[in-house]
């Protein structure tokens with residue numbers, strides 16, 4: 716079976732700098748991989764390059780195969796067919812994905828309708844409304860009838876992220892990329908969103924590429940991890956092994972910074 720995502724020797728360059736340097740990774744259905752590193756290490760650029768969403772000033776080279784199709788150098792028209800079906804992304808800031816001027820229910824309806832039409836089982840009218848409410852229930856949005864009529868600014872940050880997740884899974888993607896999906900949320904909401912993502916990824920047998928600088932969060936979410944430093948993968952392997960016996964100084968420094976932070980928090984309690 717060919718991998719859902721196969722990145723081989725991916726580099727991303729700006730006019731002056733190499734921002735991601737010959738990165739390779741593979742994700743099969745049902746696998747969960749974490750990409751960790753400090754701010755600016757190239758995690759988000761990897762996700763954007765994987766989906767053909769790099770900003771115009773950046774250039775990708777190497778190969779990114781999504782569901783067997785080459786992304787590097789592909790036309791936007793061809794990538795549109797892959798986005799949603801093969802891959803969907805949840806970003807740190809849910810407002811990135813939401814239209815501030817459109818009611819939430821209508822925003823969830825669009826990807827649901829598109830996916831249903833693509834699968835040759837078009838949905839409309841009451842059946843589509845029922846599907847919208849069902850997916851809102853699936854992401855545990857409270858009072859879905861009311862929230863479907865609300866605008867994004869009328870929701871809490873956690874509710875908005877649930878809506879963004881609903882829109883992502885409405886496409887029934889094989890691979891979900893979650894780029895710091897809980898960083899903008901308070902600790903309790905963070906835990907709820909992580910539990911939701913965990914359940915959805917398992918129930919729907921999706922692959923997960925989880926991007927975060929938060930090591931304990933990554934440890935709870937994935938089985939394999941890649942450590943990125945200044946665009947270079949310095950270490951990779953099973954998360955339990957990498958975190959308990961880090962082979963690279965940079966990984967050791969990330970882990971000890973996380974431990975110092977935890978200890979400082981405990982000391983304050």
Ligand SMILES: Nc1ncnc2c1ncn2[C@@H]1O[C@H](COP(=O)(O)OP(=O)(O)OP(=O)(O)O)[C@@H](O)[C@H]1O
Pocket residue numbers: 729734752753754755756757758759760761770772773928
């Ligand atoms: N459009 C761009 N043009 C030039 N440089 C960019 C562009 N986008 C990102 N960069 C640079 O590329 C590097 C990697 O950025 P990236 O957003 O992938 O980091 P990250 O690891 O996701 O960090 P964070 O956790 O802060 O989001 C950074 O130095 C950033 O300044």
